[in-house]
Amino acid sequence: MTDAEVPRQPMTFALWREVDDTHVRTRLGGFFYLLAWLLTWVFSDSPAQVIGSGLLGIVTFAGLLAARLMHRPKGLTTPEQLQRWLDHHWGLILLTALCWGQAHAWALYRDEYNDSELITTLATVAFSTAMTFNFAMRRGRALLALALLYLPGLILMALDWENRHTLLLTLSFYLAYLVLVLGRNHREYHATLALEVKLLEQQTRLDLLSRTDTLTQLGNRYQFNNLFPSLVANAQRQNEPLSLVLLDIDHFKKINDAHGHMGGDVCLSAFAERMREIFRRDGDALLRLGGEEFGVLLPSTPLQQALELAERFRQGLEQDGLQLDEQRLNLTTSLGVGSFDNRLDRDADAFFSRVDGALYRAKREGRNRLVISES
Known part of the structure; x- marks a missing residue:
């Protein structure tokens, strides 16, 4: 989008900026979910024995990746259109987080995935970290995504406390750290956005002054x-x-x-x-x-x-x-x-x-x- 196409109304600009940031930061995310599940399946104890769940995971994450790539912010000019796009795209982000949380829990639950448990756990840490640093603009939704990523696996670990309590505590502490960082990143994002809006308003005023006759207030x-x-x-x-x-x-x-x-x-x-x-x-x-x-x-x-x-x-x-x-x-x-x-x-x-x-x-x-x- 060129400078001439950037919205000049503060509220519209703020939504446009969030849409642009969300779109840019989410384009490759779906690919890594798909890749992480492929590694989880391929490095399981016996991929042939879990071919059903393996293919289901591939179809699910490939479909979510395609949905993200196809959902592009084109022709959005009003605040209502921008907000609607954000709501729909966040729906895809949250659905992906839900599916990965279930995939992580499934890998922890099934003995066939013992050899690839570490892959799903590390992927969960990576995805939650990316969520914290890339999607802090909506703190409530990002917190929900973190919960969807972590809670299914943490519940499975809690049920097997004797064998998994060390990993459970480690991940719980890391999740608490991410929640704190998310709050800080949320404040920093909106402080930067407020500065951009202020600069835009100043630019708009200067542009108006350059086009206005100061004596008559008509165009010059x-x-x-x-x-x-x-x-x-x-x-x-x-x-x-x-x-x-x-x-x-x-x-x-x-x-x-x-x-x-x-x-x-x-x-x-x-x-x-x-x-x-x-x-x-x-x-x-x-x-x-x-x-x-x-x-x-x-x-x-x-x-x-x-x-x-x-x-x-x-x-x-x-x-x-x-x-x-x-x-x-x-x-x-x-x-x-x-x-x-x-x-x-x-x-x-x-x-x-x-x-x-x-x-x-x-x-x-x-x-x-x-x-x-x-x-």
Whole structure:
């Protein structure tokens, strides 16, 4: 997954990170369970005498291995989907632990497996250690997996206390150690995850700042340069309408001269707020392109609808003006409006130039007017 595909919402990112870690750390685990059982069977006293249990173990662990490999986290975008994948995959992990715990107990119980008891015991230690260090993100589930791995064998050892008490005590102490380590690893994992989430939030804020005009809180030119080509490409691909409105405050230099740059800044902020009142759909992108020039990108909006919105903005501004220093400031704007046309616009630059030309014609022809780009 690329950086662009990493979820930006903290909760979604935390689940995505856990899914990714779980998937990476569990891919080879199923293979080692299968290998451990093969060694247990092959090095038993007489593999031919226990061929039934041997083949059953192979089929079981091979099936669990295949299920793990096939259960891939693809196309997961929502927290619900990510959590569902985790629940299902943990089901496979716990089922594998249950099967191995039974296999270990079976090898301890059956005399035919006396020669390979050590293999199953060492494999149990290895699997439980791997569980403690690799799957500490879910402490409760990891504890359950440890219990499933150990308890069947420990119960068999307890029933044969006289012959197996040394091994029983040793494994019990090691299990207690793993429980303590699991708690520490759980805290460390979530501390690291919290740091990643914090860094992601900081990165998101910095990215937002880099794309936002600090004065008006609209998108800036950088945002426009990134967004505009992608919207044009989507309009070409989907054959959907895309309209662009370019606005320029008329005689803005006179406002700066009369009220100073502070007054000019207040005027720009009020102009942007007026834009939000008219162009307020979720899909509309409002931008300050520089100085007193603004733009509005209107996806899925035909030309006629864009004209109606733009003209409503122009008329409302002409009629009401803006409030500046507790007084009404007469203000007008010139607008260029156009809709993307595959027959006229070979790319985003050509589309922008066409609408920009309409804006300049509006200014040349007397300002305070809307001009439609030539089609």
